Amino acid sequence: MHRFKIANMHCGGCAKGVTAVLRQADPTAEVNIALEAREASVTSAADPGRLEQALRYAGWQADRIPT
Numbered sequence: 221m222h223r224f225k226i227a228n229m230h231c232g233g234c235a236k237g238v239t240a241v242l243r244q245a246d247p248t249a250e251v252n253i254a255l256e257a258r259e260a261s262v263t264s265a266a267d268p269g270r271l272e273q274a275l276r277y278a279g280w281q282a283d284r285i286p287t
Contacts, residue, residue, distance in 0.1 A: 221261055221262065221263050222261070222262045222263075222268040222284065222287070223259060223261050223262075223285040223287060224262070224272065224282045224283065225259055225283045225285055226238055226259065226281060226282050227258060227283075228279075228281045229260075229280065230258075231255075232255070235253040235255055238251075238260050238275065238280060239251045239260075241280065242262055242264075242275070244274065245270060245271050245274035246262075246265070246266040246271065248264070248265070249262050249263065249264040249266065249271075250262070250263040250264070259285065269284075272284055
């Protein structure tokens with residue numbers, strides 16, 4: 221599992237956008253959003269750097285959280 225802190229995720233619409241970006245990077249990804257914590261947990265076989273890059277490219281202020 222990969223975890224990301226997303227500083228500019230503030231609402232349900234943002235959460236949907238983050239989920240869409242992650243699923244576009246890996247269509248088989250399972251995404252869980254903790255909106256109040258501004259975190260996304262992703263179960264994916266994709267490289268976490270690739271997922272982080274996809275989020276940043278889409279405009280999200282994403283940082284990996286070490287697990």
